Amino acid sequence: MPFFCCDRKRCFRRGSKMKITILGSGTCVPRLERACSALLVEAEGVNILIDCGLGTIHRLLEAGKDPSDIDLLFLTHFHPDHTGELVSLLFSGKYAGKYGRKKSLTLVAGKGLSDFYQGLCGIYGEWVDLSGLLRIKELSLPGDSLWDFNGLKLSFAPACHRPESLAIGVESCGRKMVFTGDTDVCPNLVSFAKGAELFICEAAMPDDMKVPGHLTPSLAGAMAEEAGVRHLVLTHFYPECDEVDMVATAGKTFHGPVTMAEDLMVMDLSSV
Numbered sequence: 001m002p003f004f005c006c007d008r009k010r011c012f013r014r015g016s017k018m019k020i021t022i023l024g025s026g027t028c029v030p031r032l033e034r035a036c037s038a039l040l041v042e043a044e045g046v047n048i049l050i051d052c053g054l055g056t057i058h059r060l061l062e063a064g065k066d067p068s069d070i071d072l073l074f075l076t077h078f079h080p081d082h083t084g085e086l087v088s089l090l091f092s093g094k095y096a097g098k099y100g101r102k103k104s105l106t107l108v109a110g111k112g113l114s115d116f117y118q119g120l121c122g123i124y125g126e127w128v129d130l131s132g133l134l135r136i137k138e139l140s141l142p143g144d145s146l147w148d149f150n151g152l153k154l155s156f157a158p159a160c161h162r163p164e165s166l167a168i169g170v171e172s173c174g175r176k177m178v179f180t181g182d183t184d185v186c187p188n189l190v191s192f193a194k195g196a197e198l199f200i201c202e203a204a205m206p207d208d209m210k211v212p213g214h215l216t217p218s219l220a221g222a223m224a225e226e227a228g229v230r231h232l233v234l235t236h237f238y239p240e241c242d243e244v245d246m247v248a249t250a251g252k253t254f255h256g257p258v259t260m261a262e263d264l265m266v267m268d269l270s271s272v
Contacts, residue, residue, distance in 0.1 A: 076181025221254030
């Protein structure tokens with residue numbers, strides 16, 4: 001897809017607002033207050049859902065969006081806490097009658113997406129076949145590292161978690177947000193996030209409970225500091241994170257504003 005060059009006059013007429021809603025700030029641990037990983041980005045009339053873990057659909061409805069409103073669904077990787085409601089989203093899109101999907105859905109992820117979807121079809125068959133309304137886009141980096149989707153510039157970079165793991169950047173009129181997905185310390189994500197206004201970064205466990213494949217608040221802060229981002233939002237919390245001051249810990253390594261994500265938290269990129 002072609003590179004998107006922002007038209008500043010168009011931005012002035014339509015506004016450059018990008019609305020970001022945290023739908024799920026939790027992990028595989030079931031919690032009422034924190035659904036599994038999910039993030040909604042609204043800009044330029046486009047609705048992008050990033051990840052689709054357990055609880056996503058109800059959080060979408062609470063945020064005023066129907067699953068059929070989603071134009072693009074990006075999966076950072078294939079772990080169940082990031083993909084667990086994909087089947088329900090596809091199933092409801094086909095069989096919800098007047099509430100079902102009327103427009104196409106683009107499903108995007110890294111290496112193995114086609115096999116992942118075919119595996120679901122092997123179990124659920126026509127129930128997850130949107131009858132021509134589903135487009136599968138399996139990313140192959142570096143060739144697909146930057147592309148246009150309906151006026152938004154989307155960018156992707158490998159994350160240090162699973163072989164297929166990718167971070168995503170969404171840019172509208174020169175303003176960019178980056179979501180890491182699950183990752184460990186990852187130098188290429190520092191380069192990827194350079195200049196981002198909003199850096200939504202996993203910090204799964206407190207500093208003294210670091211586990212492979214995941215970050216802690218001080219490590220997330222250090223990456224944000226090196227990248228020179230404007231605002232750091234921590235997310236993807238195991239319950240152990242409730243026992244420490246995650247924001248203060250991240251503040252020891254990042255000297256900008258730090259926010260601890262909560263489900264249904266809304267951020268306007270024009271004012272972060």
